[in-house]
Amino acid sequence: MASDWHLVLDPDGTVVASLGGAPAEWIDSRVIDRRDVPAELRNAALLITNHLVTAGLSAASRTLTLEGGQVVHLVALDAIPLRRRPTDLRVLLPHTLEVVKDQARAVDVSVRILFDSSVPQIVSVDAEKLAWVVVALAGNALRYVRSGSRLMPGGTITVHAAYDHATNEVVIEVKDDGPGIPSETLARLFRRTPSEQHRGGLGLALVQDILVAHGGGVEVRTSTDVFEHGTTIRLSLPTAVPRE
Numbered sequence: 001m002a003s004d005w006h007l008v009l010d011p012d013g014t015v016v017a018s019l020g021g022a023p024a025e026w027i028d029s030r031v032i033d034r035r036d037v038p039a040e041l042r043n044a045a046l047l048i049t050n051h052l053v054t055a056g057l058s059a060a061s062r063t064l065t066l067e068g069g070q071v072v073h074l075v076a077l078d079a080i081p082l083r084r085r086p087t088d089l090r091v092l093l094p095h096t097l098e099v100v101k102d103q104a105r106a107v108d109v110s111v112r113i114l115f116d117s118s119v120p121q122i123v124s125v126d127a128e129k130l131a132w133v134v135v136a137l138a139g140n141a142l143r144y145v146r147s148g149s150r151l152m153p154g155g156t157i158t159v160h161a162a163y164d165h166a167t168n169e170v171v172i173e174v175k176d177d178g179p180g181i182p183s184e185t186l187a188r189l190f191r192r193t194p195s196e197q198h199r200g201g202l203g204l205a206l207v208q209d210i211l212v213a214h215g216g217g218v219e220v221r222t223s224t225d226v227f228e229h230g231t232t233i234r235l236s237l238p239t240a241v242p243r244e
Contacts, residue, residue: 011077015030016028041064041072048074085127093113097138100139114161120163145178163239214237220233
């Protein structure tokens with residue numbers, strides 16, 4: 001059974017992120033301009049983006065079922081509204097990453113989820129947006145790590161949650177042992193200019209926006225060394241739930 005598609009649009013209808021198997025080539029392009037997008041989906045995208053702009057909203061959404069039965073959830077954002085609620089990361093992250101683990105298993109890539117004992121039991125976050133961030137980063141890493149073969153296992157993606165006592169922040173790191181990000185690409189990683197030539201673009205800009213809206217931030221560490229290559233994206237989140 002196919003999973004639902006989730007598409008995040010900016011106010012002009014450009015796809016900034018996708019989940020659930022929606023075509024990756026749609027990212028960084030306007031839905032309404034693509035001829036390979038079903039007409040009912042193009043019309044829905046036009047309606048919600050127009051409503052977003054004309055009504056002065058920060059977000060608008062719509063769910064539709066395409067002719068073939070595919071369910072599509074569209075969200076258009078002009079800003080990043082948050083709906084915080086008490087959330088257990090030990091439940092959220094494993095559940096969220098199941099879709100990535102399934103995809104990774106198909107190419108013999110390992111996905112590990114680790115929690116330090118110091119991670120607070122409950123944090124106050126927008127669970128849906130944080131889930132999207134982690135899946136987007138892990139899914140992006142999956143594009144770059146080595147796929148397995150009969151002679152050699154594939155690469156590894158690790159999602160590690162910890163607590164930073166110095167800053168009173170929960171830290172989630174998404175690590176991969178891929179080839180690393182060249183310095184010239186790293187310099188433009190969070191730019192919003194659409195491009196098929198570099199890792200990042202509008203999707204990572206949205207990741208950064210979501211973390212900043214939470215009062216946190218994003219840091220990227222990477223190495224292209226032949227023996228010590230890989231990338232770590234570090235997400236920091238203030239612990240908004242008081243500790244006893």
